[in-house]
Amino acid sequence: TALQQLDLRFNLLGGGAGEALAEALKTNAALQQLNLRGNQLGDETGKAIAEVLKTNAALQRLDLRFNQLGDGAGKALA
DSSP states (O other): OOOOEEEOTTSOOHHHHHHHHHHHHTTOSSOOEEEOTTSOOOHHHHHHHHHHHTTOOSOOEEEOOSSOOOHHHHHHHO
16 A cells, blocks of 8 residues: 655755655655645745646645745745
8 A cells, every 4th residue: 555644744854855755746646645844844845846736636635834935935836
């Protein structure tokens, strides 16, 4: 069975790890819930995740609260 939920909240991952996760999500076909709350993710990570969400049909829930996503990420995710 494949991983369907991943909870990484409050791990202080930072932008590099966030962008690596976004890259991994490009090939995701099973993960449905991803919690990235409180990981010091920035604008570039938010934009990368927004780009992935355009083609990722599996992910249904994404928690990005308590990160440092800027206006650029907000617009990309909207």
